[in-house]
Amino acid sequence: MARITAGVASSHVPLLGVAVDQGKTRDDYFGPIFAGYDWTREWEKQEKPDVVILVYNDHASAFDMKIVPTFAIGCGERYKSADEGWGPRPVPDVEGDADLAWHIAQSLILDEFDMTIINEMDVDHGLTVPLSMMFGQPDAWPCKVVPLAVNVVTYPVPSGNRCWALGEAIKRAVESYPEDLNVQIWGTGGMSHQLQGPRAGLLNREWDNKFLDMLEADNDDVRWIPHIEYLRETGSEGIEMVMWLIMRGALGKKVKTLHRHYHIPCSNTAIGHIVLEPVAEEAVPA
Amino acid sequence: MSKKPTQDIHEYLAEFDDIPGTRVYTAARARRGYHINQFAMSLMKAENRERFKADEKAYLDEWDISDEGKAALLARDYNTLLDLGGNVYFLSKLFSTDGLSFAEAVSTMTEYSFPEYRDMMLKGGRSPEGNRSIRENAAAAAAAGKGGN
Ligand SMILES: [Fe+2]
Numbered sequence: 001m002a003r004i005t006a007g008v009a010s011s012h013v014p015l016l017g018v019a020v021d022q023g024k025t026r027d028d029y030f031g032p033i034f035a036g037y038d039w040t041r042e043w044e045k046q047e048k049p050d051v052v053i054l055v056y057n058d059h060a061s062a063f064d065m066k067i068v069p070t071f072a073i074g075c076g077e078r079y080k081s082a083d084e085g086w087g088p089r090p091v092p093d094v095e096g097d098a099d100l101a102w103h104i105a106q107s108l109i110l111d112e113f114d115m116t117i118i119n120e121m122d123v124d125h126g127l128t129v130p131l132s133m134m135f136g137q138p139d140a141w142p143c144k145v146v147p148l149a150v151n152v153v154t155y156p157v158p159s160g161n162r163c164w165a166l167g168e169a170i171k172r173a174v175e176s177y178p179e180d181l182n183v184q185i186w187g188t189g190g191m192s193h194q195l196q197g198p199r200a201g202l203l204n205r206e207w208d209n210k211f212l213d214m215l216e217a218d219n220d221d222v223r224w225i226p227h228i229e230y231l232r233e234t235g236s237e238g239i240e241m242v243m244w245l246i247m248r249g250a251l252g253k254k255v256k257t258l259h260r261h262y263h264i265p266c267s268n269t270a271i272g273h274i275v276l277e278p279v280a281e282e283a284v285p286a
Numbered sequence: 287m288s289k290k291p292t293q294d295i296h297e298y299l300a301e302f303d304d305i306p307g308t309r310v311y312t313a314a315r316a317r318r319g320y321h322i323n324q325f326a327m328s329l330m331k332a333e334n335r336e337r338f339k340a341d342e343k344a345y346l347d348e349w350d351i352s353d354e355g356k357a358a359l360l361a362r363d364y365n366t367l368l369d370l371g372g373n374v375y376f377l378s379k380l381f382s383t384d385g386l387s388f389a390e391a392v393s394t395m396t397e398y399s400f401p402e403y404r405d406m407m408l409k410g411g412r413s414p415e416g417n418r419s420i421r422e423n424a425a426a427a428a429a430a431g432k433g434g435n
Binding site: 014015059060061064065066083084085086153154155156159192194195196197198199200201202203204205207226227228231232233236264265267268270 | 293295298299301302305306307308309310311312313316320323324326327329330364365368373374375376378379382383387388389392393395396397403406407408410411412413414417418419
């Protein structure tokens with residue numbers, strides 16, 4: 001049986017991809033950011049996940065305003081790095097796991113999550129930057145990827161509660177897949193940032209850390225944070241953090257924190273990164 | 287943090303207007319700005335960027351965009367473009383056509399020059415204090431006024 005063995009969350013700021021591609025990851029500006037991922041890169045080498053379910057949002061790259069799917073799952077064989085206006089990032093193609101993806105898609109639809117199916121698309125920094133942060137610069141990515149794209153741009157975006165529930169359904173779907181697979185789920189985007197209007201540049205260290213604390217807790221209070229709170233407290237683009245709740249919902253009630261990192265700033269954005277491991281219910285003392 | 291099973295769409299949207307200096311990309315804005323955003327998206331293609339750069343006005347005339355929208359695009363007046371339904375992820379295609387970094391383009395929407403904006407970010411960014419709610423700010427100002435201090 002396939003199992004979700006860990007959840008990882010990370011910001012996916014495009015400038016981080018530029019730093020990797022231009023070899024600047026250890027300079028004065030980027031050094032403290034990338035140092036916070038050293039632990040995870042070593043850990044991933046040992047964990048060797050077979051597949052990562054990668055929750056992210058497209059930034060007007062694969063999707064324009066013609067079609068706006070709320071939850072879309074990539075069921076294709078492979079995905080190329082998108083040209084976001086400066087040419088595609090020089091990273092390997094992303095290999096999908098069409099069998100697992102279709103299994104998850106079908107299971108989710110039966111479970112009343114009406115997913116959009118994607119067979120072909122390019123993937124932008126939202127997906128490739130987290131891969132670079134966790135795996136560095138290999139010739140080929142060390143695992144397959146199931147992209148799960150969430151609309152966090154056009155309102156209303158899905159509620160935190162719905163995202164959490166989708167995570168729970170993904171866990172059920174993965175656990176009903178017969179092949180023995182080590183599956184991780186990653187939630188990306190965030191943390192506090194606002195890229196528009198006179199209030200641009202807003203960052204909120206205190207709120208972001210409260211959010212990280214809530215992800216670590218043995219309860220699901222975090223799913224009830226309303227959109228307006230993300231918007232007021234973390235800036236208009238901080239809403240991306242609802243994607244982290246899909247990851248957290250897929251881990252079950254209790255988690256153990258393996259690693260946590262926070263840094264301000266990266267360009268316009270606060271960087272947050274956390275690695276969580278599900279703790280089996282039966283292992284919890286009564 | 288209340289557990290609301292359903293939320294009234296009118297209340298939900300009304301709250302967005304209470305956030306200072308922010309244009310939430312609602313369905314109404316997405317409708318209004320549709321052609322501005324699709325124009326911006328067209329700049330993903332190199333040949334379109336070349337045609338746009340050669341004659342911006344002529345290129346814009348191919349799109350169903352109001353005169354106000356065209357003027358704001360020509361002037362790179364991003365706050366006005368947000369008001370007209372532009373979205374920053376789409377407008378960013380124009381930033382890159384102009385060779386501007388995301389942060390530099392974003393700084394033009396604020397009260398700061400780019401070096402000042404960069405400096406603010408290095409010092410921890412814009413504080414949420416006093417930036418959460420127009421209503422709360424007005425109430426605080428009124429209370430301060432009454433106090434006579
Ligand atoms: Fe993003």
